[in-house]
Amino acid sequence: MEIxxxxxxxxxxxxxxxxxxxxxxxxxxxxxxxxxxxxxxVVVFSMYIAWFTMKLTNNSVILAIxxxxxxxxxxxxxxxxxxxxxxxxxxxxxxxxxxxxxLGIGMIITDILSHGFNxxxxxxxxxxxxxxxxxxxxxxxxxSNGQIYTLVVGIIAVSGLFWLLYKTRAGRAFRAxxxxxxxxxxxxxxxxxxxxxxxxxxxxxxxxxxLLLAFLLGTTSPGxxxxxxxxxxxxxxxxxxxxxTGGLIVGLLLGILEALxxxxxxxxxxxxxxxxxxxVVILAKPRGLFGMKL
Amino acid sequence: xxxxxKSKTGEKNGVLxxxxxLHVSYGHIRALKGVSLHVKKGxxxxxxxxxxxxxxxxLETILGINTPExxxxxxxxxxxxxxxxxxxxxxxxxxxxxxxxxxxxxSVLDNLLLxxxxxxxxxxxxxxxxxxxxxVLEKRxxxxxRTLSGGExxxxxxGRALMSSPKLILIDEPSIGLAPIIVNDIFKILVDLNREGxxxxxxxxNANKALKSAHRGYVLETGNLVLEGSAEELRxxxxxxxxxxxx
Numbered sequence: 374m375e376i377x378x379x380x381x382x383x384x385x386x387x388x389x390x391x392x393x394x395x396x397x398x399x400x401x402x403x404x405x406x407x408x409x410x411x412x413x414x415v416v417v418f419s420m421y422i423a424w425f426t427m428k429l430t431n432n433s434v435i436l437a438i439x440x441x442x443x444x445x446x447x448x449x450x451x452x453x454x455x456x457x458x459x460x461x462x463x464x465x466x467x468x469x470x471x472x473x474x475x476l477g478i479g480m481i482i483t484d485i486l487s488h489g490f491n492x493x494x495x496x497x498x499x500x501x502x503x504x505x506x507x508x509x510x511x512x513x514x515x516x517s518n519g520q521i522y523t524l525v526v527g528i529i530a531v532s533g534l535f536w537l538l539y540k541t542r543a544g545r546a547f548r549a550x551x552x553x554x555x556x557x558x559x560x561x562x563x564x565x566x567x568x569x570x571x572x573x574x575x576x577x578x579x580x581x582x583x584l585l586l587a588f589l590l591g592t593t594s595p596g597x598x599x600x601x602x603x604x605x606x607x608x609x610x611x612x613x614x615x616x617x618t619g620g621l622i623v624g625l626l627l628g629i630l631e632a633l634x635x636x637x638x639x640x641x642x643x644x645x646x647x648x649x650x651x652x653v654v655i656l657a658k659p660r661g662l663f664g665m666k667l
Numbered sequence: 668x669x670x671x672x673k674s675k676t677g678e679k680n681g682v683l684x685x686x687x688x689l690h691v692s693y694g695h696i697r698a699l700k701g702v703s704l705h706v707k708k709g710x711x712x713x714x715x716x717x718x719x720x721x722x723x724x725x726l727e728t729i730l731g732i733n734t735p736e737x738x739x740x741x742x743x744x745x746x747x748x749x750x751x752x753x754x755x756x757x758x759x760x761x762x763x764x765x766x767x768x769x770x771x772x773x774s775v776l777d778n779l780l781l782x783x784x785x786x787x788x789x790x791x792x793x794x795x796x797x798x799x800x801x802x803v804l805e806k807r808x809x810x811x812x813r814t815l816s817g818g819e820x821x822x823x824x825x826g827r828a829l830m831s832s833p834k835l836i837l838i839d840e841p842s843i844g845l846a847p848i849i850v851n852d853i854f855k856i857l858v859d860l861n862r863e864g865x866x867x868x869x870x871x872x873n874a875n876k877a878l879k880s881a882h883r884g885y886v887l888e889t890g891n892l893v894l895e896g897s898a899e900e901l902r903x904x905x906x907x908x909x910x911x912x913x914x
Contacts, residue, residue, distance in 0.1 A: 546781070548773060549773065556770065560784070561831070
């Protein structure tokens, strides 16, 4: 029993990360109308920037947080004109082209990370960030401060995003474009400018996710983005592409599933089992568990 | 030369919108082949035409969705050809699209507020006036738009236009898909709005109803204007009677 509780706690914090990533991915899909497959690579890049900032500043956590978030926003905004240019040329939404562009951006990021930082070896965040022992320990159940940060900040970030979507002028425009891009144009919404807003917001979300990953895992490597990207795309498809609430549920469930597999079978099987389960789901429900919102 | 002189004095004669020799193509399809028309402040002008005559293309081009190949669109004395829709909406043109174009998964209130996107400061004031015009929208303000009837959706689409405090309302086929009794209500609303001072350019296949409500009209056939005149003249014109009034 204790193992179950312990693994569910692990699963919820891991799941919060998936939720944040899927939410950012879905938001870009809905508002900017792109498949940003490499969004997790942007997040891993920001982890590296945070790590590098700590190295330069004698382990300042505050500066690492600022640099991590800023780099994600910047990287997202810099890629925006590329995506929008491609879409303009093709006259409208072209998910295939944007996906290829995103793959390219991801590969470039991964290559820069494996050549430019720490000789391509995995990096470890210093103890001041990760903390050296669990905050709560009850038998087998132990909770690290990374897990608490992830859960708390994850909940705040996702609620903040839903508040923005449902209670603000920008959020209203986001939802209108997501439901009917042409209709949104006809009522005079500035499509490009609003899309740019979604790049900025997913940038903030990505930066926050990067820092939570740093707190939670304490380490990362150039290849991590690739691995996570596959899962994020899968979660989004399983939940129903563009379905924010669905992504929330499936993201958390995937986290818990992986943690339970780790606890009871073996960590090395977690990915394979997660993908088998997702394969079964997608065969049974091709439009996703909660329906596509595209 | 003659035309450019007209545009400078256009505003003085009360001309709000002037379309001059407008050509629009979609790829190889020529949708508008030299259309010229004008709308004066305070008028209801109707564009009559069958499906595919180019009515929607014309309204959407005025709004700024399409870029004209040649010709000009002058609004309040300024050329707006090729200016994007979001800027024209900010400057006072608003389209009520064919099939209403309401966002069905969003609430009635959100749909209305979208109309005020460029001027949220006055949103409350405009909202009050819209609810005065359409009490049913206030009753249903928290419902999602997909639960509305066809007539209510049309009211929502018109209400959304009013939220932007438009100088010119473009309405694309307001009667399409509505029961005759609802069509009467909608046209009554349009006439009332016009009496309040709103200028309206609408397109219609339902020529009978439209010509009874409008001051003037134009008949559009496959991208060309073939007739123009006062609503009365058009109602009496044998070609209109035969082709659009079914007499």
